[in-house]
Amino acid sequence: MEKISNHARLKFSLGLLLAVTLFAAAAQEQASEAEIANVSHGGQASLRGLTELDATRKAxxxxxxxxxxxxxxxxxxxxxxxxxxxxxxxxxxxxxxxxxxxxxxxxxxxxxxxxxxxxxxxxxxxxxxxxxxxxxxxxxxxxxxxxxxxxxxxxxxxxxxxxx
Incomplete structure (x- = not known):
């Protein structure tokens, strides 16, 4: 069985960290775009549900x-x-x-x-x-x-x- 050098472990760890960071950034950007799309149509999620801000909701x-x-x-x-x-x-x-x-x-x-x-x-x-x-x-x-x-x-x- 071959031993993995410290240098190889470090490269692998950095590569994995970079991949996770990029994945998280992409997910965050998608969530932000969804929020922006929701707001642009006036809808706002709140305790009263998803309601258009310019619409009167039944009491x-x-x-x-x-x-x-x-x-x-x-x-x-x-x-x-x-x-x-x-x-x-x-x-x-x-x-x-x-x-x-x-x-x-x-x-x-x-x-x-x-x-x-x-x-x-x-x-x-x-x-x-x-x-x-x-x-x-x-x-x-x-x-x-x-x-x-x-x-x-x-x-x-x-x-x-x-x-x-």
Missing amino acids: DLFKPVPRDRSPYVSDYVFQPPLIPHKIRGYELSTNANKCLSCHSFKKSAETGATKISVTHYETRDGQVLSDVSPRRYFCLQCHVVQTDTRVLIENTFQRVESLQ
Whole structure:
């Protein structure tokens, strides 16, 4: 059996490395051309599927909302609580806030709803107000209705252990 010299091994390794590099470059160029072709026609792959950017896609159906559940357990400290009930049809405008008809300090005792946090009655500077602060008035800026839906993207989030 013949021994292969170090020089021959080096030449073989370099040749193999060059072949792999050229193959990878060609594959990358093909992928780039496919992406460019896709973009030139306006199509964009996203969580809503492959949709032409200038086309209006039909809206998803409303997700089922469980009826009046007990409050959800928080996953992290200072997480805005999730809304465990339907809110469709609730008026939430500069003139009215349907959430406050149950969740305000005045009403929560008689309705049995979760009382909103005292922080919602403070200004940015910490001054306590007699009514909900304007910066906390629009509940849906932080709070969302919890629904049972499919996972859109893989999630590796882990809850804070002390809250479990």
